Amino acid sequence: MGKKSKVVPESHFRLVHPAISESSSRIVDTHTHLASTFEAYRHKYPAGDYTTVFDFVRGLYVPAGVQQIVDVWCEAPVRPLWREFADSALTEDDRQKLWGGVGYWFVMGVHPHEARLYTDAVEADIIEAMAxxxxxxxxxxGLDYHYDNSPRPVQQEVFARQLRCAVxxxxxxxxxxxxxDEDTERILxxxxxxxxxxxxxxxxxxPTFAQRLLDWFPNLYIGITGVITYTTNQDTSTTVRNMFSSPASSLPPDASTTADASTTLSRAVADLSLSATSEDKKLRILLETDAPYMVPAPIYALPGLAGKKLPLCHSGMVPWTAGFVAALLPQTQSAEGADGAKDGGGEAEAKDMDTEGEGKKEGGWDAARVMRVARENARAVYGV
Incomplete structure (x- = not known):
């Protein structure tokens, strides 16, 4: 007889990183698929504690310190459910009552996997949502030549068409x-x-592709998910390190000179502000989960998770990615820890996550600082 598959108890999803509990840092997840995440949760835990998406957010996201999420709708045809989510976040009263104070925002488009399904009607639905x-x-x-779920010429045509609408x-x-790389860069x-x-x-x-984009587009930021923590992926870590060896010309302009009026107002009334140093400005990243995918590897250093596999990710896991990023940056930790980060090993970074917030070097990086910088970057890009 085969082994029985055991689902990890859902209590392991109730996470609070030290960077949240020991500082004023809050999580901004700039790319998550909330409907898919909740559906994955209900599939794995049909008798679970949370029966609505609002219960799910209040139960897991609020205690974890999630402040804002950018939800992604990228199916064709467009899922009508987007409006239910978005309308439920229109008023401050609803955001407090339903979302537990978490700011809900969204983007919409069509993923390259589904480019073959893009039609005039789909485009009209997206344009309606933009308002x-x-x-x-x-x-x-965009373009995905790894899976090629849609023919490449179709992907390119639909990508260009969406870009023109968005611009x-x-x-x-x-x-x-x-x-x-080549086609994405050319079309952009x-x-x-x-x-x-x-x-x-x-x-x-x-990393060279990333640097070309960063150099050409001063208001472009690189999205970092839990995949940066995987030993099979060295390119994303190198991309982040290269931000600190690139010339000053690739620094973004001050966000106040590029933001529109609504973004400027958002920045003015925000409860969290950052006087960015030149080192902060070098870190042109946005933190994201792409939930329900890509659980950050350092999570598995937490008690009770060794040798297990979580069936989904959620926005509360962002700080473990932030801590890994911090371990890549200058003056973060001891030489021994820095060597571990360079090797891409999960163990060294996981240990760093456990002790995050216990005392970084003056002027160094920790998860809290990475999240503060990425939070400011999210304001610059999305105005949230």
Whole structure:
């Protein structure tokens, strides 16, 4: 007889990172698929504690310190459920009552996997969604030559078409690109103004490609998910390290000079502000989960999780990715810890996550600082 599959108890999803409990840092997840995450949870835990998406957010996200999420709708045809989520976050009373105070925002587009299903009707539905007060961007869209679920010429045509719509509406761009460096770069440079706000989501391609994009588009940021913590992926870590060896010309402009009026107002009334140093500005990243996928590897150093596999990720796991990023940056930890980070090993970084907040070097990096910088970057790109 085969082994019985045991689902990890859902109590392991109730997480609070030391960077949250010991500081004023809060989580901004700039790319999550909330409907899919909740559906994955209900599939794995049909008798679980949370029966609605609002219960799920209040039960797991609020205690973990999640402040804002950018939800991604990228199916064709467009799922009508988006409006239920977005309308439920229109008023402050509803955000407090239903969402537990978590700020709900969304972007919408068509993923390259589904480019073959893109139609005039789908485009009209997306354009309608762009007018919703909780909509902050167009995406995810782009090119995926790893799976080729849609023919490449179709992917390119639909990508270009969506970019033109988003640029016309002055919406920030959420870009998916995988093993399509040359075509992604060419199409972006052909269509998108240099000053446009761009989020290259879940970046895993070549560091040189990332640097070319960063150099060309001053308001472009690289999305970092839990995949950066995997030993099979060295390119994303190298991309982040390279930000600190690149010339000053690749630093982004001050966000106050590029934000629109609503973003400026958001920054003015925000309870969390950051006087960015030049070192802070070098870190041109956005933190994201791409939930329900890609649980950060350091999570498995937590008690009771060794040798287990969580069936889904959620926005409360962002700090473990932030801690891993901090371990890559200058003056973060001892030489021994830094060597572990360079080797890409999970154990060294996982240990660092356990002790995060216990005393970083003056002027160094920890999860809290990475989250503060990424939080400011999220304001610059999405105005959230």
């Amino acid at each position: 919703h007060p909780r909509c902050v961007g167009w995406g995810e869209m 016309r509406l002055n919406k920030p761009l959420t870009i998916h690109t995988r093993e399509a 440079k052909e269509i998108v103004p240099k000053e446009h706000r761009i989020h290259i989501h879940c970046f895993t391609d070549s």
